[in-house]
Amino acid sequence: MLSAKIEKIAQDIKTMRIRGAGRIARAAAKALKIAAVGSQAKSPAEFSQEMERASKILLETRPTAVSLPNALRYVLLGLKQTHGADLWTMKKAVISRADEFIKNSLEAVKKIGEIGANRISNDDVILTHCNSECALSIIKTAFRQGKNIEVFVTESRPVWQGRLSARELLKEGIPTTMIIDSAVRHFIRDVDKVIVGADSIAANGAVVNKIGTSSIALAAHEARVLFFVATETYKFHPETLVGRLVEIEERDPNELINLKRYPGLKVRNPAFDVTPPEYVDLIVTERGIIPPYAAYAIIQELFEWRPGERVQHTGNKLKPLI
Ligand code: RUB
DSSP: HHHHHHHHHHHHHTSSSSOSHHHHHHHHHHHHHHHHHHHOOOOOHHHHHHHHHHHHHHHHHHHOHHHHHHHHHHHHHHHEEEEEEHHHHHHHHHHHHHHHHHHHHHHHHHHHHHHHHHTTTTTEEEEEOOOOOHHHHHHHHHHHTOOEEEEEEEOOTTHHHHHHHHHHHHHHHHOEEEOOGGGHHHHHGSSSSSEOOOOOETTTEEEEEETTTTHHHHHHTTTTHHHHHHHHGGOOOGGGGOOOOOOOBBBGGGTTTTTTGGGOOOOOOOEEEEEEGGGGEEEEEEEEEEEGGHHHHHHHHHHOOTTOOOOTTOOOTOOOOO
């Protein structure tokens, strides 16, 4: 029964009913809380095993957004710190760490909006891609401050997340224009700033985000249009410090085309791509604005990592991420 609830959340993440790196992270933290609240474990060891099992189910959903493992890490670190405690204390630790993660995550989105809005000027035309809470937080905050802005949203095929962004922006009353993904270079000279979110930030400052982001960054770079990335610090990827690459999710070809009608057709459907740090002007985090090259220092500090050390998923050297 309990694992059915966790499986359901995992399935919702896999099928993108719950999507976007921040929302996925909060759903994962909430899933561990549900697992803790409903646990029938009879011993601390049994409880720890249940939490590990639930984490494993959640980890196997989508591979690219590091927000998900980092959320689990955050919650499980609370559990680890209760070492030797009774079952009740362990449960309480998971529940309060999950609540804390969710609260901090929502506050971070708000703070990113406030910090990023300082970089938006009156009459700016902003282009955004996909549907990022953090990017939209900046745009909405700037608009609520009374700045006169306009937004271009890309369709973000094949899953059309641009429609979500368009709906959100129109609800705010922000003038919004939708364009097809391949029209970005055509319109880039009408744009003052590009703002996108992130699924993972690597130690060298490379940004992993929705497929198409790197082409937009290239067009912005060519046209000398500012390119901003909005992200909470729990999307910085600790394993990239020790050489691991961020896995790019390849999704079902049927998101693009009904394969039954095209027998023999090969389809590639990567959901994300990598934008090199050279094309990123700045990264807006809840801790302030940083250049992409500061990613190394941020990851080192957040994870208390020293060169040569191993990075573990639930390593006890992990400090709170936000
Ligand atoms: C979503 C996506 C978003 C980031 C950041 O991809 O690429 O730009 O996740 O979003 P998908 P947020 O729709 O495939 O999950 O700022 O909301 O965390």
